[in-house]
Every structure is written in structure tokens, then in C-alpha cells.
Amino acid sequence: MLIAGAAGMISQLTVMPIFAPIVGEEMLLIVGLLGGCTHVFLYGIAWSYWVPYFAAAFIILSAFVHPSIRTNVSKSVGSNEQQGIAQGCISGISSFASILAPLIFTPLTAWF
Incomplete structure (x- = not known):
């Protein structure tokens, strides 16, 4: 790691x-x-x-992946307030996926 x-x-x-x-x-x-x-x-x-x-x-x-997604989203939204909302949504989704992924991946690897 x-x-x-x-x-x-x-x-x-x-x-x-x-x-x-x-x-x-x-x-x-x-x-x-x-x-x-x-x-x-x-x-x-x-x-x-x-x-x-x-x-x-x-x-x-x-x-x-993450810098490219953030760059594309930053280019597609307009004002500063929307920038914060969009980047906050990306961070929230990323955090949720970081919590959810081990819960799914660990049982899958236990099968093998």
C-alpha cells in the first residue's frame, strides 16, 4: 500500500x-x-x-481518476457556490464508497 x-x-x-x-x-x-x-x-x-x-x-x-473527475466537474459547473456543492458531492460519494467497498470486497475474497 x-x-x-x-x-x-x-x-x-x-x-x-x-x-x-x-x-x-x-x-x-x-x-x-x-x-x-x-x-x-x-x-x-x-x-x-x-x-x-x-x-x-x-x-x-x-x-x-480522482483529479480528472474533479477537473471535469469543475469545468462543467458555473459559480463558486456550485463549485463547492459539486466538489462536496464528489467527496461524499468517495467517502461512502471507501466505507462500502471493504464491506463488499472482504467477503468476496474470503470465498477464495
């Missing part, structure tokens, strides 16, 4: 500012979502002890 967090921080600080103007936030969002899906898929079908470690490399790409 520490390595994935540090790698995500480095990718947000170095890779994202370079690629965002070139490919756009929408493409970074797609890349981040595909990276996260690839990580979860490989983690779910891990056939050997090394596969979860290999799959962890794809979670670095998912660091692009």
Missing part, C-alpha cells in the same frame, strides 16, 4: 501535468479507470503468487 501510494503521488506530480495538456483529462480518466479495472481483474483471477504483485503496477494508473 505504501509503495502504491508513493507511486501514485509521483505519477500525479510528474506524469499528470505533462500528459493532461497533451491528451486531455478525459483520456487520463479513461486510462485511470482501465488501469484500475485491470488491477482488480488480475487480482481476482490470480493464478500464481506473483500475479497480485504484477497487478499492483496497474493501480498506479488509477491515481489519475
Whole structure:
């Protein structure tokens, strides 16, 4: 987790500012979502002890998701008051998902 967090921080600080103007936030969002899906898929079908470690490399790409979503929402709403409401909704949904995900994911991994 520490390595994935540090790698995500480095990718947000170095890779994202370079690629965002070139490919756009929408493409970074797609890349981040595909990276996260690839990580979860490989983690779910891990056939050997090394596969979860290999799959962890794809979670670095998912660091692009939250900044890209926030950027797109920020561009789509108007006034400052709406900015706060929109960003607050994103934070609330993210917090709710952080609570709900372990409740769903833990029993699923117990089956295997």
C-alpha cells in the first residue's frame, strides 16, 4: 500500500501535468479507470503468487481518476457556490464508497 501510494503521488506530480495538456483529462480518466479495472481483474483471477504483485503496477494508473473527475466537474459547473456543492458531492460519494467497498470486497475474497 505504501509503495502504491508513493507511486501514485509521483505519477500525479510528474506524469499528470505533462500528459493532461497533451491528451486531455478525459483520456487520463479513461486510462485511470482501465488501469484500475485491470488491477482488480488480475487480482481476482490470480493464478500464481506473483500475479497480485504484477497487478499492483496497474493501480498506479488509477491515481489519475480522482483529479480528472474533479477537473471535469469543475469545468462543467458555473459559480463558486456550485463549485463547492459539486466538489462536496464528489467527496461524499468517495467517502461512502471507501466505507462500502471493504464491506463488499472482504467477503468476496474470503470465498477464495
